Amino acid sequence: MADPVRDRRERSGLSGPDYAWLIQPDRVHGSLYTDPRVFADELARIWYRTWVYVGHESEVRQPGDYVRKSLGLQDIIMTRGADGRVRLLLNRCAHRGNLVCEAERGQAKSFRCPYHGWTYKNTGELIGFPFNQGYGGKGTIEAELSLAPVPRVGAHQGFVFGSMATDGPSLAEHLGEAAAELDRLARLSPEGEVELTAGWLKHRTRANWKLLAENETDGYHPQFVHGSIFSVTGSPIGALYSDKSTAVTRNLGHGHSENDLRPEFRRIGEPMRWFGTTQARVPGYVARMREAYGEAAEQILIEGAPHVMVFPNLFVAEIQVFVIQPVSAWECVQHSTAVQLAGAPELNRRMISQSVGSVGPAGMLLADDTEMYERNQRGVAMLRPEWLDLRRGLHRERTDERGLKVGTATDETAMRGFWAHYLSLMEAA
C-alpha cells in the first residue's frame, strides 16, 4: 500500500512532514502519532521551545531539597538553593556527561559526579575537580563548566515550568486563560496553597503522548470507557458528561482546554457536591474556608476544582494532578498524584484515598483510559482510513464573553484547540 504521507511530501517538495496538510480543522492524520520524524520535530519545536511543566515548589520545600524530574527527554534536577530559589538543572556532568544525581530525591548542598569526582553546588556552579593542577588549578574552568540550567524557569501557584528556549512568550503569556484555573485550584485551600507532596505513581504507557493530552478534556468517552466503575459505585460523574449535562468544553487558547463543570454544580447548588460529599461530612474544612474567604466561600465550595489540560503536559483533574512525560512516538509515562491543600487535613487524606483508587497502573479509572490509549496507538498505525475525526460539535460551537470557543460537555472543542496550537508551533520552525 502506498504511504500517503510520503506521496504528499514528494508532491509538495518538503523535506519533512507537511504539517499544514496533516492537521486540518476537523481531522488529523494518523501518522502524527506514529512517525518518529514527527516526534523528533515535537522535541525541537514543542518540548524544547515552549513552556513545559516540570515540578511543584512544594516538592523542594527546604533549602537543599532536590527531586529528579524530566523535561521532554531531558533528566532534570529541581533544586532549592540556600537563597530559597528553585532551579532546574540538567543532570549532566560538564566533564564527560555522566549523571551527577542518581537518587530520585533528597537533601544535598552539592552533587558529586561518581565518574571523576567533579562537584557542583545545588545552584549548578562547579566547585571541585580533583587533581585540579591538571586544569591549571582552582579559578580556571569553573565559569565555563557548570551544570546547565534550564534557560527560563517560571512558576504559577507553585507549579514550576521550564523553557529550553532563551526567549519567547513569557510564562504568563503561555498560560493565558489557564492561569485562572490553577488559581481556582489554590483557592480551595484555606491558606491558598496547593501542595504536591503525596508521592507519584508512574504508569508506563505504550502510546503517543498526544493521545493522552487529547483525552484529558474529552467529555465524550467517560460514559463508555468508565461505565464499568460508574455502574458499580453508582458514581454521578457519568451524568456530568452526557447529552443532558449543562457542563461545557472550553478551548482556553494556547493549546489549553477545560471541561467546565461549574454550570452543573451551580445548578445543583450544594457546597462540596463537586467532591462527592456534603458540608456535614467535612465540617472543619468548610468552617476554615468560610473563615478564610467570607462570603466568597459559598461559591468556591459549590463550584469546586478545575478540570484543565495545560499544554503540553500538565493535567489537573479536580483532585489529581497528572504529568505526561514523552518517551518516543510510541511510548510515554503518566505521572499522577493527589492534590493536597494547605490547611485542609480533612480533605487531604480523602483525596489520597480517592486518587489511589482511581489513578495509576491499577486505578479503577486510569487503567481503562490507558487501555484505550494503547489500543488506539495500535489502531492509528493502520493505513486506512488515514484520518482521526475531530468534527464533533463543530456546528454548535459558540464564542463566549471572553472570546473563547465553547462546546457542549461531549464536544471535541478542546481537541481542535490543542491541534490548532500544535500546528502553530510545528510550523514556526
Next chain:
Amino acid sequence: MTAGEPDLWQIEQFVYREARYADEHDYDAWEALWTDDAFYWVPAGGDLTDPAGQMSVIYDNRSRIATRLNQLRTGRRYAQSPPSGLRRVISNIEVLGREGSDVTVGANFVLAEAREPGVQTWAGRVTYRLRLADGRIRLAGKQVLLVNRDQPLPTLAFLI
C-alpha cells in the same frame, strides 16, 4: 507451636490456593478468603510506613476490594477484558511472626502475565497477614512489594 495455630503445611496450602484463585480470575473464591478488616496493599516508590498519607499503586480496604472485583465482574473493565493470562510461582515461604491469632508470612513470587503485546514479568516480595478463625485460615492483609516499584509500571489491572 501452640495448639490452634496453623502449621507450615497449612500455610503453604493457603498461599498456593490464593495464588491459584488470582491466576484463574476466580473472583468469588478469591474474595471469600478475605477478613472484614482486610487490607490489600501494593506500595509505590516511597516509604512503607503511612499508606493513608501517600500514593500507592493499590491500597484497598475490604469494601474497595469488593468494588475492584465488582468492576472486573462487569466484563467492561477494559484493562482486563480480555483477562490477562497469568501464572505465578510462590517460594521462600517463611513464618515471620505471630501476633494474637494472626500469623505474618513472607514469600517471594515471580509472575508471568500474557497480555497484548507480549509477556510481562512481575516479581517481588509478598507479606501475608493470615488469621486463624473457626478452624480455617483467612487473609487479613497482603502487601506486595514489587522489585520495580520505583520505576514506571505497566498497567496492573489483574489481581497481584
